[in-house]
Amino acid sequence: MDERDFMKRAISISREMMLGLKGGPFGAVVVKDGEIVAEGHNQVTTANDPTAHAEVVAIREACRVLGTFNLEGCEIYASCEPCPMCLSAIYWARLGRIYYGNSRLDAAGIGFDDEFLYVEVAKPIEKREIPTVRIMAEEALGVFEEWEAMPDKVRY
Amino acid sequence: MDERDFMKRAISISREMMLGLKGGPFGAVVVKDGEIVAEGHNQVTTANDPTAHAEVVAIREACRVLGTFNLEGCEIYASCEPCPMCLSAIYWARLGRIYYGNSRLDAAGIGFDDEFLYVEVAKPIEKREIPTVRIMAEEALGVFEEWEAMPDKVRY
Numbered sequence: 001m002d003e004r005d006f007m008k009r010a011i012s013i014s015r016e017m018m019l020g021l022k023g024g025p026f027g028a029v030v031v032k033d034g035e036i037v038a039e040g041h042n043q044v045t046t047a048n049d050p051t052a053h054a055e056v057v058a059i060r061e062a063c064r065v066l067g068t069f070n071l072e073g074c075e076i077y078a079s080c081e082p083c084p085m086c087l088s089a090i091y092w093a094r095l096g097r098i099y100y101g102n103s104r105l106d107a108a109g110i111g112f113d114d115e116f117l118y119v120e121v122a123k124p125i126e127k128r129e130i131p132t133v134r135i136m137a138e139e140a141l142g143v144f145e146e147w148e149a150m151p152d153k154v155r156y
Numbered sequence: 157m158d159e160r161d162f163m164k165r166a167i168s169i170s171r172e173m174m175l176g177l178k179g180g181p182f183g184a185v186v187v188k189d190g191e192i193v194a195e196g197h198n199q200v201t202t203a204n205d206p207t208a209h210a211e212v213v214a215i216r217e218a219c220r221v222l223g224t225f226n227l228e229g230c231e232i233y234a235s236c237e238p239c240p241m242c243l244s245a246i247y248w249a250r251l252g253r254i255y256y257g258n259s260r261l262d263a264a265g266i267g268f269d270d271e272f273l274y275v276e277v278a279k280p281i282e283k284r285e286i287p288t289v290r291i292m293a294e295e296a297l298g299v300f301e302e303w304e305a306m307p308d309k310v311r312y
Binding site for chain 1: 159160163164167170171174175177180181200201203204205206207212215216219220223224225226227235236237239240241243244245246247248249250251252253254255256257258259262263265266267272273274276277278281286287288289290291292293295296297299300302303304306308309310311312
C-alpha cells in the first residue's frame with residue numbers, strides 16, 4: 001500500500017460513516033511501517049463527545065493498539081485538514097507526518113468553521129470570545145513546584 | 157460553592173493525581189448551575205492517551221453524564237491555562253467560561269511547552285515542523301458534496 005491507498009481508506013471511512021449516520025464526513029487512519037494500525041471517524045454526535053473528531057479517535061486507538069502515548073514513527077492520513085484541536089493532538093502524539101485531502105476552506109464551505117478557532121487560539125486571552133479568568137494562581141503554582149521536586153515523575 | 161471552591165477542587169485533583177502517580181499535575185472540573193458535573197485529571201502516561209489532558213477528560217465525562225455533545229451553560233475550571241488542544245476542545249464543546257490557575261508560562265517553567273503549539277498552529281501549513289502534504293483533494297471533496305446534499309444529517 002502507498003500513500004494514495006491510505007488516503008483512499010481515510011476518505012472511504014468518511015463516506016461510509018457519513019452515509020451510515022455515524023457522524024460528520026471525516027475519516028482518518030494512522031499508519032506505521034507501511035500498515036494501518038488504527039482508524040477513526042467523526043463521532044461527535046453519535047458518541048456525545050465533542051472531542052471525537054476522526055483524528056483524535058484514530059490517535060487514541062493507535063495508542064491503545066501500540067500500548068504507548070508516543071506515536072513517533074507513525075503518520076496520519078486525514079480526509080480533511082485537521083482542526084486546531086486535532087493538529088495539537090497530532091503534535092502531542094509526536095506523529096511524524098500529516099496527509100490531508102479537504103482543506104479548512106472546503107470544511108468552512110459545508111459549515112464546519114475551523115477558521116474561527118485558528119483566530120481565537122491566536123488571540124490574547126482577554127480578547128477571546130469565551131470569557132477567561134485567572135484565579136488562585138498562587139495555590140495552583142504550589143502544585144507545579146511539588147511536581148518539579150518529585151523524583152519519580154514520568155515526563156512526557 | 158463559589159468560583160474559588162471550584163478552582164480549589166481542580167487544584168486539589170491536580171495534586172492528588174500527581175502524588176498518586178496518575179499523570180501530570182493538571183486537574184479540571186466542569187460546573188453547571190453551581191454544581192460540579194464532571195472532573196478530570198491528566199492521564200496521558202497512565203492511560204496511554206496523548207489527548208487525555210485534564211480538560212479533555214472532564215469535557216468527555218461531562219458530556220457522558222449530561223448526555224449531550226453541547227456543554228452550553230457550563231463552565232470549566234482548570235488548574236492550568238488550557239493548551240491549544242484543550243482550548244479548541246472547550247470551543248467545540250461550547251463551554252461558556254474558563255477559569256484557570258497556572259499560566260502557560262508557569263507550565264513552560266516545569267517543562268510543558270504549550271508555547272510551541274501556539275506558534276505551530278498559527279503557522280501556514282508549509283512552514284510547520286511536521287511535514288504536511290495535501291493529496292487526493294478531489295476525491296475528498298466528493299464526500300463533502302454528498303454531505304451537503306444529505307437531507308437527514310445531524311449538524312453540530
